[in-house]
Amino acid sequence: MDLFDDLPEPTQTSGPVSAAVTAQRQSKDKEEEERSVKRKREDADSHAEEKEEEFKKVCLPVLKGYVAARRGEREEMQDAHVLLPDMSSCLSALPGQVSRVSYFAVFDGHGGARASQFAAEHLHHNLAKKFPSGDSENLDKLIKKCLLDTFRQTDEDFLKKASSQKPAWKDGSTATCVVVVDDMIYVANLGDSRAVLCRMEAAADGVRRSVTLALSKEHNPTIYEERMRIQRAGGTVRDGRVLGVLEVSRSIGDGQYKRCGVISTPDLRRCQLTANDRFIILACDGLFKVFSADEAVKFVLNILQEESVEQKPGLTEEEVRFEAACQQLASEAVRRGCADNVTVILVSVGS
Structure with a gap:
């Protein structure tokens, strides 16, 4: 930045000095115009970056976690x-x-x-x-x-x-x-x-x-x-x-x-x-x-795809399905004879 940008214009004089001042002013106007174009370009770039960042935030996957824990046969x-x-x-x-x-x-x-x-x-x-x-x-x-x-x-x-x-x-x-x-x-x-x-x-x-x-x-x-x-x-x-x-x-x-x-x-x-x-x-x-990992995934998918779903206050239909899938997966592990503690976290990935 020019250190003298904020100083007032010099007093108008006559003759050769006036011509020199005019030439100086024209040069300064040109510089100011170039600076203005540069500022607009920088503003546009900055705005584009903000838009890109905003778009990125909007497009981030929505993650929601559900948990089910069963003691099994452990004390x-x-x-x-x-x-x-x-x-x-x-x-x-x-x-x-x-x-x-x-x-x-x-x-x-x-x-x-x-x-x-x-x-x-x-x-x-x-x-x-x-x-x-x-x-x-x-x-x-x-x-x-x-x-x-x-x-x-x-x-x-x-x-x-x-x-x-x-x-x-x-x-x-x-x-x-x-x-x-x-x-x-x-x-x-x-x-x-x-x-x-x-x-x-x-x-x-x-x-x-x-x-x-x-x-x-x-x-x-x-x-x-x-x-x-x-x-x-x-x-x-x-x-x-x-x-x-x-x-x-x-x-x-x-x-x-x-x-x-x-x-x-x-x-x-x-x-x-x-x-x-x-x-x-x-x-x-x-x-x-x-x-097996594949069986667990298919078990969850089957519950997510069930036609009927019990509505719960404050939860969307999707959230109710994921909550049910998480709870039922843990319960099924115990039903299949797992004597160990069972903890399952199910993280839904949405758009």
């Missing part, structure tokens, strides 16, 4: 869960290019409910503290680092608390967390709880059929890489369990097994949501002991 409910369709209130600031962050998580405890409850209370707060903010470049890489740091921090904090008790707590927990950043899903998983996505795709005959996409990878000591890590750390695998006792090879807590190669480093996966996606199922192994 104690050791599962825990968290549903935060919008976790903005937990975040100090969103990255400049991000409009929304959602968080859904299932924790399946063993040896007690303290590790799963601790993870449910603290993991998303640790995530919020470490989440990238400002105009972050390479956001994808930063989110992945944030998730790794969050799991490590949560595990360390719980182990510190557990070891300070008398007697020391021996609880442990799986963790399956789905973080949706605008339309990108990030899944961080420890242990044998799982997350799956239902995507509808048109077949050759034109009929839309469901495709079940695995969003997580299970960790148990029978998997070659997991067993090798445990054995290198001096542990053993007997009857498919660490030291013949622990069913999972990665977890939060389980302090007595950490020296045997059990770790809290999650498997990370990423998947972009599309207009063809219907829902996400997160559930502990209590569901998947009696349902």
Whole structure:
């Protein structure tokens, strides 16, 4: 900007000086016109960016979470869960290019409910503290680092608390967390709880059929890489369990097994949501002991497609169907003979 833009015009004089002033004024007018054109162009670009951002917000998938929990035949409910369709209130600031962050998580405890409850209370707060903010470049890489740091921090904090008790707590927990950043899903998983996505795709005959996409990878000591890590750390695998006792090879807590190669480093996966996606199922192994992932997806779809639906005040027909599907899926797992705790989170993906 010209430092003298705000000064008054020089006093008009006669002769050659006046001509010089006129030429100066014409030059200044031309500069002002160029500046005006540049400002209009910048305003137009800014308006276009705002429109694009507004369009992006309008087109973000609408996520709604539903949960069903069953104790099964266990004496104690050791599962825990968290549903935060919008976790903005937990975040100090969103990255400049991000409009929304959602968080859904299932924790399946063993040896007690303290590790799963601790993870449910603290993991998303640790995530919020470490989440990238400002105009972050390479956001994808930063989110992945944030998730790794969050799991490590949560595990360390719980182990510190557990070891300070008398007697020391021996609880442990799986963790399956789905973080949706605008339309990108990030899944961080420890242990044998799982997350799956239902995507509808048109077949050759034109009929839309469901495709079940695995969003997580299970960790148990029978998997070659997991067993090798445990054995290198001096542990053993007997009857498919660490030291013949622990069913999972990665977890939060389980302090007595950490020296045997059990770790809290999650498997990370990423998947972009599309207009063809219907829902996400997160559930502990209590569901998947009696349902395959594909069976669970088809079970939910059948209920969503039922003709009659009981109306409930304050809920849309779609919401009533998803709520019923979630509850019935958990109940059916118990009916099929699952003695374990069963927790199911169903996340609808709408437009």
